Amino acid sequence: xxxxxxxxxxxAEEIQRAARAVVKxxxxxxxxxxxIGSTAAAMYGAENRNPRDVDFVILPSxxxxxxxxxxxxxxxxxxxxxENNSSDFYLTPSLNPTATYQILHYILTPQFPTPSLPLHRExxxxxxxxxxxxxxxxxxPEKIHYEEYFPDIPLAPFLLLxxxxxxxxxxxxxxxxxxxxxxxxxxxxxxxxxLDLGVNEYMCRLGELESWAxxxxxxDVTREYVRPVVERFPRTGRMWEEMGFVVKSEWSLPPV
Numbered sequence: 001x002x003x004x005x006x007x008x009x010x011x012a013e014e015i016q017r018a019a020r021a022v023v024k025x026x027x028x029x030x031x032x033x034x035x036i037g038s039t040a041a042a043m044y045g046a047e048n049r050n051p052r053d054v055d056f057v058i059l060p061s062x063x064x065x066x067x068x069x070x071x072x073x074x075x076x077x078x079x080x081x082x083e084n085n086s087s088d089f090y091l092t093p094s095l096n097p098t099a100t101y102q103i104l105h106y107i108l109t110p111q112f113p114t115p116s117l118p119l120h121r122e123x124x125x126x127x128x129x130x131x132x133x134x135x136x137x138x139x140x141p142e143k144i145h146y147e148e149y150f151p152d153i154p155l156a157p158f159l160l161l162x163x164x165x166x167x168x169x170x171x172x173x174x175x176x177x178x179x180x181x182x183x184x185x186x187x188x189x190x191x192x193x194x195l196d197l198g199v200n201e202y203m204c205r206l207g208e209l210e211s212w213a214x215x216x217x218x219x220d221v222t223r224e225y226v227r228p229v230v231e232r233f234p235r236t237g238r239m240w241e242e243m244g245f246v247v248k249s250e251w252s253l254p255p256v
Contacts, residue, residue, distance in 0.1 A: 009050050010108060010123050015039055018106040018123040019054045019153050021088055025081050031072075032059040034144045036128070036156040036164055038190065043150050044158060045201060046193045049186060053124035054106075057156060059139055060129065074127050078104045089125070090115070134167050134221075135160060136213040143212060158202050159209045159243070162194045166225045191229065195239045206244030222246060 010018070019035055026033050035043070037055035060072055081104065082089045088110065091102040105122040107113050112120040131137040145155040156164070169187035172180045198204040210218050222245055230237045230247045240247045 007121050009052055010121070012042075012050070014108050014123065015042075015051050015054065016150070016153070018108070018125065019056075021106055022054060022056055022125055023153060025087075025089070026056070026058070029077075029080055031077070032141055032144075032154075033057060033127075034059060034139065034154040034156045036161055037126075040155050040161050041165070041190055041194060043147050043153065043155055044161070044194075045197050046190065048189045048193050053126065055126040055128060057128050057130055057133075057135065057139070059141060059144075060137070072129060074129065075101055077127060078102060090122075133164065135164065136217050140212050157209065158194075158198060159204050159206065160213075162191070162198055162204075163221050163225065165190050165194060166229055167221070170225045170228060188233075192233075192236070195236055199239045199242050204243050 019039060023033060033056045034040075035054065036057050037051070037053075038046075038049065039051040039054050042051055058072055058074070058077070078091060081087065082091055088107045090105055090107070092105065092115070093099075094101055094103055104125040104127065105115075106125055108121040108123055109119060112118075114120060115122070130139055139157070139160070143157050145157055146153070147155065155161070165187060169184060169191060172183045172187055175181060206218065226240060226245055227247055230240060237247050
């Protein structure tokens with residue numbers, strides 16, 4: 001299988017095909033979702049890099065946002081997706097021997113569906129719950145975004161995508177694993193491009209996000225993740241402020 005070499009990066013068309021397949025199979029099982037991560041950024045207009053996989057957030061209903069009553073199990077959902085004999089998806093064990101989860105893949109080469117075949121290619125699919133990645137536990141379906149060129153692929157709200165990327169940057173910076181540290185430079189490139197899009201293309205305003213995510217959640221994310229980004233890249237401060245973020249602590253402001 002590619003003789004020890006990394007298989008070619010999926011094309012834009014292949015990534016879009018994988019995303020549509022995920023949306024379709026989840027809908028067949030009664031689940032709503034939205035795309036997040038680098039593929040969502042690309043569909044919003046980011047051009048700094050080519051995505052290699054697709055990340056989807058499963059949208060719980062309001063009754064499923066309580067961890068004690070949450071009926072969504074991601075591993076069960078993965079098995080549900082792959083249990084059909086005609087499925088274009090399959091599971092493999094995690095490379096981490098201590099992990100209890102499996103990796104979901106979408107088959108890009110239906111003529112070579114078996115992973116052991118030399119020309120087999122796939123796209124990794126991550127299924128995520130909002131609360132497990134630091135997002136508000138409930139994302140209203142009416143806040144999901146659809147781009148003109150991708151009307152059948154639901155995208156995470158833009159500011160939520162940007163803040164998820166900022167959180168990933170903060171976590172990758174302190175991660176002891178080298179492969180995670182190496183992602184920091186890509187995160188920083190993503191953040192710069194998304195900031196530009198948020199200010200100049202989508203004219204995002206924080207108040208709209210606060211209206212459903214809540215002021216407390218926004219304040220926590222700003223303090224823990226946005227302000228460190230501004231400290232690292234001071235020139236971005238103006239862009240964050242233009243969208244409505246308070247990037248300076250009240251303790252750093254001059255007395256009135």
